[in-house]
Amino acid sequence: MSAEIICVGTELLLGDILNTNAQFLARELADLGIPHYYQTVVGDNPSRLKQVLAMACERSAILIFTGGLGPTPDDLTTETLADFFGVGLIEQFDIIEDITRKFAQRGRQMTPSNRKQALIPEGAKVLPNPTGTAPGIIWQPRPGLILLTFPGVPSEMHRMWQETAVPYLKAQGWGKQIIYSQTLRFWGIGESALAEKVAPFFHLTNPTVAPYASQGEVRLRVSARAPSQGEALQLIEPVVKDLRQIAGTDYFGSDTDTLASVVGQLLREANQSVSVAESCTGGGVGSLLTAVPGSSEYFKGGVIAYSNDVKVSLLGVKSSDLDKWGAVSKQVAQEMALGVRSRLATDWGVSITGIAGPGGGNESKPVGLVYMGLATPDDRVECFKYNFGRDRSRTSIRHQSACYALDQLRRRLLSRFHPAQV
Numbered sequence: 001m002s003a004e005i006i007c008v009g010t011e012l013l014l015g016d017i018l019n020t021n022a023q024f025l026a027r028e029l030a031d032l033g034i035p036h037y038y039q040t041v042v043g044d045n046p047s048r049l050k051q052v053l054a055m056a057c058e059r060s061a062i063l064i065f066t067g068g069l070g071p072t073p074d075d076l077t078t079e080t081l082a083d084f085f086g087v088g089l090i091e092q093f094d095i096i097e098d099i100t101r102k103f104a105q106r107g108r109q110m111t112p113s114n115r116k117q118a119l120i121p122e123g124a125k126v127l128p129n130p131t132g133t134a135p136g137i138i139w140q141p142r143p144g145l146i147l148l149t150f151p152g153v154p155s156e157m158h159r160m161w162q163e164t165a166v167p168y169l170k171a172q173g174w175g176k177q178i179i180y181s182q183t184l185r186f187w188g189i190g191e192s193a194l195a196e197k198v199a200p201f202f203h204l205t206n207p208t209v210a211p212y213a214s215q216g217e218v219r220l221r222v223s224a225r226a227p228s229q230g231e232a233l234q235l236i237e238p239v240v241k242d243l244r245q246i247a248g249t250d251y252f253g254s255d256t257d258t259l260a261s262v263v264g265q266l267l268r269e270a271n272q273s274v275s276v277a278e279s280c281t282g283g284g285v286g287s288l289l290t291a292v293p294g295s296s297e298y299f300k301g302g303v304i305a306y307s308n309d310v311k312v313s314l315l316g317v318k319s320s321d322l323d324k325w326g327a328v329s330k331q332v333a334q335e336m337a338l339g340v341r342s343r344l345a346t347d348w349g350v351s352i353t354g355i356a357g358p359g360g361g362n363e364s365k366p367v368g369l370v371y372m373g374l375a376t377p378d379d380r381v382e383c384f385k386y387n388f389g390r391d392r393s394r395t396s397i398r399h400q401s402a403c404y405a406l407d408q409l410r411r412r413l414l415s416r417f418h419p420a421q422v
Contacts, residue, residue: 001060001061001062001144002035002036002037002060002061002062003034003035003036003061003062003064004036004037004038004039004040004062004064005021005022005026005036005038005039005040006039006040006042006049006052006053006056006063006064006065007019007021007022007039007041007042007065007066007067008041008042008043008044008049008065008067008076008152009041009044009067009152010043010044010045010074012041012067013041013042013043020154021067021150021152021157022041024158024161025064025066026039028161028166029179030179030180030223031179032170032175032178033174033176033177033178033225034169034174035179035225037059037060038056038059038060040052040056044068044075046076046079046083050080050083050084053080053081054084061146062146062148062169062174064150065077065081065147065148065149066149066150066152066157067150067151067152068152069134069149069152070117070151071111071113071114071116072113075116075134078137078149081121081139081149085142087122087123087141088121088122089120089121089122090119090120090121090122091115091119092118092119092120092126093118095117095120095126095135096115098128099114099117099133102133103133117133117134120135120137121137123139123140123141124137124138124139124147125137125138126138127148127150127160128164129156129160130159130163131159132153134151134156136148136149136150136151136160137149138165146169148165150165176227177225177227178225178226178227178229179223179224179225179232180226180233180236181222182221182222182236182240183219183220183221183222183254183255184220184221184240184243184251185219185251185252185253185255186217186219186247186250186251187216187217187252187259187403187404187407188250188404189247189250190213191212191213191218194218194247195211197246197247198211198220198243198247201239201242206224206235207224207232208222208223208224209239209243210223215396215399215400215403216399216403216404217403220243222236222243224236240254249411249421252407258291258292259406259410260288260289260291260292261292262410263289263410264292264294264298266410266413266414266417266418267297267348267413268297268298270416270417272298272346272347273299273300273347274289274300274346274349274350274409275299275300275302275303275340275341275343275344275346275348276349276350276352276405277302277305277315277336277339277340277349277351277373278302278303278304278351278352279305279306279311279336279351279352279353279354280353280354280370280397280398281352281398281401281402281405282304282306282398284399284401285302285350285352285402285405285406286299286301287402288402288406289406300344300345301344302344303315303343305336308327311332311335311336314343315335315343316335316338316339316343317332317335317336321335326365327353328353328354328365328369328370328371329353329371330383330385332353332371333353333371333372333373333383334351334373334375334382335373336349336351336353336373337349337374337375337381338375338381347377348374348375348377349373349375350372350373350374351373351374351375352370352373352401352402352405353370354369354371354386354397354401355367355369356368356394356398357390357392357397358394361390366387366390367390368386368387368388368389368390368392368397369385369386370385370386370388370397370404371383371385372386372401372408374405374408376412382408382412384408386400386401388400388401
């Protein structure tokens with residue numbers, strides 16, 4: 001049997017609050033080796049919460065609730081649970097004392113509405129809240145079913161989970177195994193294309209392999225269940241090795257690696273440097289590079305050459321080429337890359353010029369057209385042309401452009417300094 005996360009709050013359904021509680025609990029359950037297959041968000045409505053409960057009780061052994069434990073009329077989680085299982089609510093004097101003390105520490109007086117938080121279902125145990133005024137409950141309303149409730153405030157919920165819920169679940173025999181995952185990250189290949197290459201791996205049961213994509217990047221999550229992280233790694237490592245071999249240079253890193261951090265590591269190993277000249281990305285490549293600690297070792301700087309005058313005066317782009325080919329062109333991208341490499345005295349120069357939209361495009365040069373230049377240490381210059389499509393947002397085109405530029409640099413660094421991996 002598995003666990004299920006049920007988050008209560010109309011504000012979650014309206015999108016007013018980001019549901020970070022579900023993300024936190026999902027990771028914590030994985031660390032305990034407790035599988036969970038369902039997450040539900042339900043508004044502050046007793047009848048709908050009961051409908052969710054009816055389904056959850058049939059398919060899960062641990063139900064974890066967040067939200068709906070406050071003093072206001074729409075905080076109905078505890079009352080609804082008691083009503084669903086047909087038991088009464090009992091006022092806990094210890095909870096009233098705790099709430100009164102916390103209000104006094106803040107120089108305030110407890111209001112009558114806060115007494116509501118001292119009501120817990122008959123047979124339930126209090127799940128203490130060290131910082132807030134809304135305690136949770138630990139309850140086994142029937143054999144084989146555990147209910148845990150938490151307030152919606154993340155900081156309160158995190159502490160209650162770690163200090164009370166985790167020890168309780170372990171004492172009940174849960175958490176004897178862990179679920180450990182590694183995430184492989186890919187760029188330059190679509191999700192469907194990668195899925196076709198590695199399709200046989202999706203049928204594995206332990207470890208499991210699952211794909212997902214985000215903003216141009218494709219990821220494969222490899223997860224194993226085992227008594228320890230070391231044993232899980234033994235299951236994962238041969239699968240990861242095979243996946244990396246199949247993907248080749250489309251694989252760029254794992255877990256917290258980014259294109260910028262991988263590029264930085266390759267430059268550091270080669271004792272080389274890079275500079276950037278950016279037009280439509282407005283400093284996006286430089287921002288990604290400088291987000292990596294220690295990037296000053298290999299990133300010397302950049303020029304945001306948004307206007308043609310700046311392209312000419314700071315990067316040495318020829319006015320005649322701008323007149324003939326336009327700012328968004330192979331010729332200008334190449335001259336920008338060579339110019340920034342020369343002026344900043346770096347080994348590599350990267351440039352981007354394009355039309356990010358939503359306006360400014362035409363039939364011959366539509367929105368989404370981007371040229372990237374790459375000047376190499378041996379005075380050569382390459383150019384890459386992309387058309388990201390006029391249906392993408394300006395933000396998406398700029399982000400994709402910056403990432404593809406870093407990816408091309410990564411591939412050239414691998415080819416030059418790690419040919420065995422290519």
